[in-house]
Amino acid sequence: MPLLARSVQAPLHIIVRRGAVADLGQILADGRVSAGGDVAVVVGPGLGERIVELIRPSLRSADVFSTSGGTLDAALELAAKLRAGHYDAVVGIGGGTTVDVAKYAANRWGLPMISVATSLANDGIASPVASLINDGIKGSYGVHIPFGVIVDLDFVETGPDRVNRGGIGDAISNISALADWELGREVRGEPFDGLAASLARMGAEAVLTMPGDLTDDAFATVLAEALIASGLAMAVYGDSRPASGGCHEIMHAVDSLFPGTGSHGELAGLGALFCTFLRGDERRFAQMADCLGRHHLPRVPSDVGLTHEQFVEAVVFAPRTRPDRYTILEHLAMSPDEISRKLATYVEAVAAH
Structure with a gap:
């Protein structure tokens, strides 16, 4: 009898824990994403300075780009900047808006994208979709699913409760x-x-x-994994x-x-x-x-x-x-x-x- 199977897109790495942003360089090296840290790091306006301060010791070779607005224009502007460099991967660190802009820009040039979530607002952290505003209307754009999904519970704990x-x-x-x-x-x-x-x-x-609730690591971990699984479900079905x-x-x-x-x-x-x-x-x-x-x-x-x-x-x-x-x-x-x-x-x- 023939064996039937299917291949599905899925992140190579899923990590949910505290201290992930500070350990990002080692995580990328261990995951064979970037041994030397030659990556483009994309941050938003809210946590940008704090994130850069945390990642610099382990990612000295990284170029940091700031983005805001969550628009298609912002994603295209970032994509143009990425084209001028040579990167192993694009790392989007922040909330859903920042991650979606990074997803779209990376997908534009076929670069691996690592999603590093600092909040748990929705399942976009692991989905093959970028939600961006174009001409005042939010639309959904198909992209490659993130090659890695990382959730830092330190940021989740101190982030906006709502x-x-x-x-x-x-x-x-x-x-x-x-x-x-x-x-x-x-x-x-x-x-x-x-x-x-x-x-x-x-x-x-x-x-x-x-x-429990979001003050409890066990609950926050279950929520993070649920949102990641939801993104995977969309990737499986297309x-x-x-x-x-x-x-x-x-x-x-x-x-x-x-x-x-x-x-x-x-x-x-x-x-x-x-x-x-x-x-x-x-x-x-x-x-x-x-x-x-x-x-x-x-x-x-x-x-x-x-x-x-x-x-x-x-x-x-x-x-x-x-x-x-x-x-x-x-x-x-x-x-x-x-x-x-x-x-x-x-x-x-x-x-x-």
Whole structure:
């Protein structure tokens, strides 16, 4: 009988621990990424000086580039600078915006990219996608998955609490995204990838039930690994389907209609809870509501400053953000009045948890 297998893109190295940024030179050498430290290090405006101070002793040969804004123009500007040098790899150190700019710029010239996350805002730290703003609109650009993913828990611990908590919302939103994917398979016969689904589900389930919070290294490690696994799920399937359903349609709609309302993870978690309510899955709804509440994440529109009417408008608009995707929103095809009534009942249900 023939043996069938498939090859998938995956990081060569995944490291989640304290002190990783300070040890970066040794990590790159041990991983055979760069023996001499001839790398381009990309930092953002917030932690740039602190990061440069930490890496200089172990990466004396590195060139450091600063970036800000998270725009396509910033990524292209960085790519032009990288072309002028000779580097073993590009190392993006910082939050999701900095990492995404570095991912896109490295991909432009086929350079290996190492993602060094200082926060746990979303699964972009390990995904084959760069989210960049172009002409005021955030778009998703396919890139090679990072060759290495490093999470420094020292930075996570001292980083903005709200930013890191957003990663919890993004992680557990996979549960809703997978339910939407299964719905698409049942109703439209969409292809379904069990390996990608397993990767996306395992991390989400772990975060959903894990005791503790981000002050606990064990919880922070589980969250980091869940976000990395979510990025791997997208790489395995070659699409964001394992981690993006109606939850992310709502998130993108809010971003488009009411920019600056909430972070990616906050809105993804809120959208996931609402979509789970629409499915009538009471057990999952209770689990997710409890998890979001336990970690002080938004559960109702007013928690992110949206009115009842604004959230209804976002849900109406949501399917337009991913026209090819079938989720509970497309399945129910609710009118604005129906959404309004469902939302009122949803708010009451959340209050009971």
